[in-house]
Amino acid sequence: MHRFLRLSFMLMGLLVASGSYAADTQKPTLTTEDDLGPQVTQPIEFPHYRHAGLKNPDDPTNSDPSKGGMEIDCQYCHTYARRSAVAGIPPLQKCIGCHQNIESVRNKPRIVELFKYWDAKKAIPWKKVHDLPDFVRFNHERHIKRFVEQQNRPTQEACGYCHGDVKSMTVARRSKSLAMGWCASCHEKNHPVTAEGGTPIGNQAYWYKFQKPVVASSDGVVKAQGPNDCWHCHK
Amino acid sequence: MSVSNLLENWSQFRHFHPVDDKPHDPYKWAMSIDIDACSGCNACSVACYAENNIPVVGKERFQHGQQMHWMRIERYWPDHDFDFPEQGAEFLPMMCQQCEAAPCETVCPVGATNHTADGLNSQIYNRCIGSRYCSANCPFKVRYFNWYDYPTDETVWPAEMNRQLNPDVSVRGKGVMEKCTFCVQRLRAAEVTAKGEGRIVREGEVQTACQQACPTSAISFGNLVDPESRVHKQWQAQQVEMNVDEQEKDKEPGGSHLRGYRILEELRPYPSVMYLERVRESAI
Numbered sequence: 001m002h003r004f005l006r007l008s009f010m011l012m013g014l015l016v017a018s019g020s021y022a023a024d025t026q027k028p029t030l031t032t033e034d035d036l037g038p039q040v041t042q043p044i045e046f047p048h049y050r051h052a053g054l055k056n057p058d059d060p061t062n063s064d065p066s067k068g069g070m071e072i073d074c075q076y077c078h079t080y081a082r083r084s085a086v087a088g089i090p091p092l093q094k095c096i097g098c099h100q101n102i103e104s105v106r107n108k109p110r111i112v113e114l115f116k117y118w119d120a121k122k123a124i125p126w127k128k129v130h131d132l133p134d135f136v137r138f139n140h141e142r143h144i145k146r147f148v149e150q151q152n153r154p155t156q157e158a159c160g161y162c163h164g165d166v167k168s169m170t171v172a173r174r175s176k177s178l179a180m181g182w183c184a185s186c187h188e189k190n191h192p193v194t195a196e197g198g199t200p201i202g203n204q205a206y207w208y209k210f211q212k213p214v215v216a217s218s219d220g221v222v223k224a225q226g227p228n229d230c231w232h233c234h235k
Numbered sequence: 236m237s238v239s240n241l242l243e244n245w246s247q248f249r250h251f252h253p254v255d256d257k258p259h260d261p262y263k264w265a266m267s268i269d270i271d272a273c274s275g276c277n278a279c280s281v282a283c284y285a286e287n288n289i290p291v292v293g294k295e296r297f298q299h300g301q302q303m304h305w306m307r308i309e310r311y312w313p314d315h316d317f318d319f320p321e322q323g324a325e326f327l328p329m330m331c332q333q334c335e336a337a338p339c340e341t342v343c344p345v346g347a348t349n350h351t352a353d354g355l356n357s358q359i360y361n362r363c364i365g366s367r368y369c370s371a372n373c374p375f376k377v378r379y380f381n382w383y384d385y386p387t388d389e390t391v392w393p394a395e396m397n398r399q400l401n402p403d404v405s406v407r408g409k410g411v412m413e414k415c416t417f418c419v420q421r422l423r424a425a426e427v428t429a430k431g432e433g434r435i436v437r438e439g440e441v442q443t444a445c446q447q448a449c450p451t452s453a454i455s456f457g458n459l460v461d462p463e464s465r466v467h468k469q470w471q472a473q474q475v476e477m478n479v480d481e482q483e484k485d486k487e488p489g490g491s492h493l494r495g496y497r498i499l500e501e502l503r504p505y506p507s508v509m510y511l512e513r514v515r516e517s518a519i
Contacts (some may be wrong), residue, residue, distance in 0.1 A: 054406050056434075090292075133361070134362045134405060135360060135405045137403070139427055141427060141431065142427050142430070142431070145430075145431045165497070182491065229352055229357065230349065230351075230359045230362070231351050231355065231357040231416075231423070232423065233407070234359045234360065234361055235403070235404065235405065235419050235420050235423065
């Protein structure tokens, strides 16, 4: 009898303890495969649609900001993407370099804000939107080299594989999930690798994984998968 | 790599190299260490700590067997009678041997350690669940476990000191296994540069941290497949073959006069590190 009582007391205690523990601890935000991350408030809402958006054919001078863009190449500002693993943030000088010569928008609220940072000699504290976990290392350079430089795809298309249709938005939230399964869904496809400017290395074009490249029987195009070894991104 | 994928494609994750359908091409990273040149100065070990964000655990934890040195200098004293006990010590730099048929890989319950196409034995921290089975099965005992959450430990990287951490290497948290990576962050950076220029990594283009720091150049590192590389030439000159458990030269009666050997190769892990035996006083 005594033993039974003791057990029930212990169970009660355990229940109470675990209940209070659950109430105290903050629940971690659950991430799912299609999670797009939090909505980010930037210090200046940067109008990508205005800079990279398509030109308005009706208005060659692009005088109406709500209608057309300037079709500026992504790599004009994001220069580090093509030459390093990380894309980096364009320096404030880059913005001012153009905007000191554009008198027509000088009094717009965002530009006034921009020049405040410039006069105070402070960098704009941009927030990271495409923030991968610390144990993941995505290499921008490799993807730009392959798609833009070797396969001559448009920059906006290549960047858009991961960043979405940036030319029509301000970036406050990711538009792709950037989960590992999502990355792998591309790397597991057989992509043609003998496109012009390809880089066959050794005797095996693009063999960066254990699977050999396959030659399609129909058109003779060599296809291979992307790298799949864990140590390409996690190290 | 889900568990079902792991089970279905087990042969891809688990096979020893090089085999005919999966040869080492264009890369097989390997090392050779000249023990005769090693002076036991520990510079390689220090360089490794700095490069790979390894926590300094302190004396007490070290004595409990919780050391974290990926690169360690083992000391041996031969049986000669010396006047002083300090005399005649021999040093052996020991790190992960990046085995081609690694005993650690087979036993990992979650596939956190597996083989890469360029002949490395990878350790994926975010996949590791800390069963420590790999360490138990490693014949070289070169795997180290994070017993504590060192990044939050004030004595390991006190305030501001965390700024000396290498951004290209993950800072490991509590409960994961870690080991020498052959400085994979440097290898991958060099491979990416080379691939962008449509060539393979040239000899001397990439160095490991230990090799870079070695004052006597005892460590050479490179691509074993590349006939121009120093490592390839050394392995060839010493007649050390990768995929055998006993070298041809050692089968001769009386043994070989060549100095090259691999540690515990009779266990068939096919290690990627060749050591050059010390020239002993008795042999001269």
